[in-house]
Amino acid sequence: LAECGRTFDDSSPFLHGILHPKVRKPAVILRPKNRETTSVLKGKCFLETGENLRAAFTTRECSSLEGVFLHHYSKYLAAEKKRHDHCPSVLDTCSTKDPLEDVLQEFQKVVASTPDFDGYFPYLAGKIKKRLGDDDNARLAFAESVRRAPLNWDAWAELAELIPSKDILVQLKLPKHWMYYFFEVRLLKLLEKNFECVALGECLSKLGFARNPSLICDLGIVFHNICEAENAVELLMWLRDADPxxxxxxxxxxxxxxxxxxxxxxxxxxxxxxxxxxxxxxxxxxxxxxxxxxxxxxxxxxxxxxxxxxxxxxKFAWTLLGHEFIQLTEPLKAIQCYRNALKTHSRDFRAWYGLGQAYEVLKMHSYSLYYYQNAQLIQPYDVRMHLAMGIAYEEMGRWSNARYCYERASKLHDPENIGFFRLA
CATH class of the missing domain: 1.25.40.10 (Tetratricopeptide repeat domain)
Known part of the structure; x- marks a missing residue:
């Protein structure tokens, strides 16, 4: 089984078969601890080959924290696959009961009966709750996870997506582990605190993390947000050159x-x-x-x-799909995509802006203005938001408001001077 650690998909099933020879009496009687270790290793290998239900079945009798987690994590992945398969199209909504609800209910009983659980138990609970739309409880679960297992980066990353403001961050009282600073970079990026994010990222770079791929990617996005596209492309190009x-x-x-x-x-x-x-x-x-x-x-x-x-x-495929439907003048499908995008990441200003465009196509300018305003609150220095709001005000006959938006746009980075043109 140690060879399975090399992740050869074809070798792993063969070696698993050796563990279950078809003889009435096993040649070696495995002790409970060895049997537990064997089940966990087999479960991991089944997960690597995408056989989630086999992994869950193999680890069903495990009693260690790792084995119990692996068993329920396998069930979670199997339920995710089931809910995907039951929806023939990504735009369809499934009316049947969500299989994740049963997985969560069963797992919560296990957590309640395991007082000494580690940080991966609340991590899995948070993943399921987030997928079910229970963001508040998912946030608390991820916070508990990083307190107990601060080296689990995925828990930090999931938590960052569920924090809408710094006030919420203070209330969570997260541990000041060194991983916290990478989490803070991610959070500042998501909150559009771009200049604070760049400053913290530069500090981490000077401390020896200049080549960290996650940090490079986050800073690249931030440079793009502050209209420094050349720096953004340069960072990601370096990442690609370092590992083609x-x-x-x-x-x-x-x-x-x-x-x-x-x-x-x-x-x-x-x-x-x-x-x-x-x-x-x-x-x-x-x-x-x-x-x-x-x-x-x-x-x-x-x-x-x-x-x-x-x-x-x-993270952003729903938004990009919405943009494509806008290009094909299919605003209703675009609206559905943008709403799904906001369920995944509520501070995606591109999704808010896209909703504004979709309702503009439908000539529903009051709705359009509302969504443009939400986009502008998240990205206040983006000239496109002010121009879009100005056009919406124009369509509604609110000339003074439109003039104010165009004046704001003309003071921002507007290489084509559209703000001055609309103001005139």
Whole structure:
């Protein structure tokens, strides 16, 4: 079983079979501890090969914290797959009972009967609650998780997405572990505290973390937010040059290349990863952005739908899919996509802005204004938000409000001087 640690998918099932020879009496009687270790190792290998139910069945009698966690984590993954398979299209809503509810109910009973649980128990509870839309309790669960297991980065990352303000952060009383500072960078990025995020990121870089991929990706997005697109692309390009076959964060890189209209670089990125990992979500995002840049919006929609079929909670695929429906003048489908995006990340200003555009197409300008205002609150220094609000006010005949928005836009970074033009 130690060989399974090399993650050879074909070797692992073969070695598992050796553990279950078809003889009436086993040659060696495994002690309980050894049997537990064997079940855990087998469960891990089954998870690596995507056999979630086999992993759950194998670990059903485990009593150690690791074994119990693995058993219920396998059930969670199996339930996720089931809920995806029962929805034929990413835009369909399933009316049947969510299988995650049963998984959560069973797991909560286990947690209640295990007083000495570790940080991974509340982590799993938080994952399930977040997927069920119970953000408040999910936030508390992730906070408890990082207190008990501060090295679990995924718990920190999930928690960052559920904190809408610094006031909530103070109430959680999180541990000042060294991982907290990477969490703070992620949180500041999500809260659009861009300059604070850059300052903290530079401090971490000077402390020896300049080559940390997660930090580089976060700072790249922040530089893009503050209209320093060249610095953003340079950071992600360094990450790609350092590890040409790294697929993590390449979906983010493709977004930056799309905004900069770098067709050649985006095409090279798509060709590389289509050969390496064609059906990974990151590759599908790259292909979606490339087709969108070239005006092939129908193909782009197919790629983003594949992303969401694999991972319905993908950070920004819902937003990008909504943009494509806007391009095809299908505002109702776009609205559904943007609303799903906000369920995943409520502070995605692009989703709020997209909703404003969709209602603008429908000539519902009061709704459009509301969503533009929400986008502007999150991204106050983005000229597009002020221009959009000004146009909405114009359509509603509120000229003084429109004039104020255009004056604000003219004072921001507006290379095309649209604010001055609209003001005139």
């Amino acid at each position: 076959y790294r697929i993590d964060h390449m979906d983010v890189f493709s977004n930056l290349l799309y905004v900069q209209e770098c067709d050649v670089q985006l095409s090279c990125l798509a060709q590389t990863f289509s050969k390496v990992a064609k059906f990974k979500t990151e590759t599908q995002c790259v292909l979606g952005n490339l087709n969108s840049l070239r005006g092939n919006h129908e193909k782009s929609i197919l790629h983003f739908q594949r992303v969401l079929k694999i991972n319905p909670s993908h």
